Every structure is written in C-alpha cells, then in structure tokens.
Amino acid sequence: MTDSELTALSQQVGAALKQLGATVTTAESCTGGWVAKVITDIAGSSAWFERGFVTYSNDAKQQLIGVDGATLEAHGAVSEQVVTQMAQGAQNAAAASYAIAVSGIAGPDGGSAEKPVGTVWFGFAGPAGEVLARRERFDGDRESVRRQATAYALTTLWQHFLQKA
Template identity: 70%
Template sequence: MTEKTLRQLSHQLGEALGQLGATVTTVESCTGGWIAKVITDVSGSSAWFERGFVTYSNEAKHQMIGVDNGTLETHGAVSEAVVREMAQGALFAASADYAIAVSGIAGPNGGSEEKPVGTVWFGFSSKLDGTVARHQLFDGDRDAVRRQATEYALQTLWEEFLKNKLDTV
C-alpha cells in the first residue's frame, strides 16, 4: 500500500460523499490523525469532512466524544465496545453523516497475548445504517500497522457504506 493508494481512496470517498451530500468525521487513537490527514489532503474536502478527533488517551475518549469510563475499564480501549462508542460519539459530536473510529496497538510495545501488537478495532457509524465494528490483525512495524489501518478504514467506509448508496442517487 502506498501514498498513491491512500490518495485514490480519499478521492473516491470525497467524490461519493459529495454526490450524496454527506459528511464524515474521524475519531482516531492508534492512527493519531492519519485518516483525517489523508482525507484532508484532497482539495475541497472541507465540503464533506466535518472534523477529526484524536483521542489517544482514555480520558480524551471520555471527554471529547463521551465514551463511558465503565466501558473503557471493562473492555479496554482496544475493543469492539469502545470503538462502537467512539464512532457513535463522534457522529453525534460532529453532527456528521458518517464516522470512522479506530483504536489499536501499533507497537512495538503495548501488546499482550490476548491483544498482540497489530490488533486494531474499527467502528463505522452512519445516521441511517447504524454502527458496525470490525477487527483486524496487521503485520509490520508501527508505521506499517498505522498505514494499513488507515487504508482499511477508508476502504471499508467506501465498500460497506458508500458504494451501494451511489447506485440509488
């Protein structure tokens, strides 16, 4: 995966969101704003990118987008329950039509037997289609895990939420 691939995905999302008259927001932990950066590399993205949240700490997840402290304590930041709350909270906080949430362990430290380095959870939320969560285990160093997570997030929003909607416009 290359910068070119990320650019192409961002352009594709932008065109689709523009045609749908929709907006997207991001809430990122392990990617540290990389998804928002790639999206805003597209000229004119202010028409469809609402805002991005970088919620690296648990406190930021709670304060900025309302992730419940009990959910964080019970499941941990890298979990299906937390990314669902992240996506829903960002969707509400940004008043956007779609939200992408990501939380993971990019490494090289922080992994465990249960959640090894490369574990990333994604949440996708839509005002019309609800919220779904996806889990991936990526290989490579910190940069590779973050890059793969960024690509996966953009590709999944396109494939699972936007692609079919364009057929009905």
C-alpha cells in the same frame, strides 16, 4: 498501501460523500489523525469533512466523544465496545453523516497474548443509525500497522456504506 493509493482512496470516498451531500468525521487513537490527514489532503475536502478527533488517551475518549469510563474499564480501549462508542460519539459531536473510529496497538510495545501488537478495532456509524465494528490484525512495524489501518478504515467506509448508497 502507497501514498498515491491512499490519495486515490480518499478521492473516491470524497466523491461519493459529495454526491450524497454527506459528511464524515473521524475518531482516531493508534492512527493519530492519519485518516483525517489523508482525507484533508484532498482539495475541497471541507465540503465533506468537518472535523476529526484524535482521542489517544482514555480521558480524551471520554471528554471529547463521550466514551463511557465503565466501558473502557471493562473492555479496554482496544475493543469492539469502545470503538462502537467512539464512532457514535464522534458522529454526534460533529453532526456528521458517517463516522470512522480506530483504536489499536501499533507497537512495538503494548501488546498482550489477548491483544497482540497489530490488533486494531474499527467502528463505523452511518446516517440511519447503523453501526459496524471490525477487528483486524496487521503485520509490520508501527508505521506499517498505522498505514494499513488507515487504508482499511477508508476501504471499509467505501465498501460497506458509500458504494451501496
């Protein structure tokens, strides 16, 4: 996805959030704040984006957004259980209507047979307590995986939460 396509997607998400009087927060690991960056590229995004958390380390996940250390130990940072806690923790910490969480292996190193490079887990939390977790596998180099993950995060928020609202 190109920069202009990411901008258009961010504008679409922002317009829906603004219409709903809702906000979104992010908790990002492998994307390093890229989702928050494309959101805040939109003029006026302060009306619907309060803050983002770059929780790259396990300590940051625990300290900033309340991910349970036992969950990290049992399942690893790149897991359904962790992104679910990341989304819920960020939503609570930011008092946001919606939350997006991203944790994955962008490469080129760090993959395993069970979790190869390009594996990314996404967690989403909505205002009625609904939680959605998804795992995707993206191809390409580190930047490509991160760009695809950013686009997927915004697209999924739109399709599963905002488009229906």
